Amino acid sequence: xxxxxxxxxxxxxxxxxxxxxxxxEEFSRLTxxxxxxxxxVELSIQELMRQIVAERSSLRRMVIAVEPSAKRVRDLFPxxxxxxxxxxxxxxxxxxxxxxxxxxxxxxxxxxxxxxxxQSKGLLNFMHNQIKPKSTTAYGRSGRFAKGxxxxxxxxxxx
Numbered sequence: 001x002x003x004x005x006x007x008x009x010x011x012x013x014x015x016x017x018x019x020x021x022x023x024x025e026e027f028s029r030l031t032x033x034x035x036x037x038x039x040x041v042e043l044s045i046q047e048l049m050r051q052i053v054a055e056r057s058s059l060r061r062m063v064i065a066v067e068p069s070a071k072r073v074r075d076l077f078p079x080x081x082x083x084x085x086x087x088x089x090x091x092x093x094x095x096x097x098x099x100x101x102x103x104x105x106x107x108x109x110x111x112x113x114x115x116x117x118x119q120s121k122g123l124l125n126f127m128h129n130q131i132k133p134k135s136t137t138a139y140g141r142s143g144r145f146a147k148g149x150x151x152x153x154x155x156x157x158x159x
Contacts, residue, residue, distance in 0.1 A: 001066050002084055005073065008059045009091040015052050016098035022048065023105040030112045 026041045063070050070076055073092060077085045 001062060002076075002080065002088075005059060005062050005066070005076075006084075006087060006091065008055055008062065009073070009088065009095060012052060012055050012059070013091060013095050013098060015048060015055065016095060016102060019045065019048055019052070019102050020098060020105060023102060023109060027105065027109050027112060030109060030116065033116070 022041055022045050026038055026045065029038045029041060059073070060071075063073055063076060067076055067079065073088060077088070080088070
């Protein structure tokens with residue numbers, strides 16, 4: 001069972017390295033301003049995340065099968081021989097480092113995406129303000145440009 005746990009950790013490490021590559025690809029496409037290709041990479045990232053979650057839940061079941069009171073792989077270290085324990089520690093350290101790199105890259109991607117969103121929103125607001133009529137006059141019911149009275153007037157009438 002320990003061998004299966006080790007294999008699971010190896011798969012998770014490889015998945016996290018792939019995740020890092022996908023996140024870097026997403027960042028490069030964001031900088032190249034290719035929104036359609038960014039969404040394609042994002043779908044791949046989401047699918048990979050789903051697979052990683054499945055691996056983690058499988059790992060949790062295996063850890064509980066080895067030691068029912070254990071909640072994490074680290075809880076198994078006291079009952080393992082030194083060689084297996086060191087191997088699992090190394091895999092966990094690599095997995096943690098890869099997760100940290102992915103987190104940093106994901107934060108960069110999020111900042112870039114928000115900056116592009118703010119830029120696009122500002123440009124759209126500017127264009128909208130440019131095409132809005134500047135005065136209070138607008139088109140009338142007949143479809144002609146109606147000149148409205150803008151200044152105050154006194155009304156006079158008969159009673």
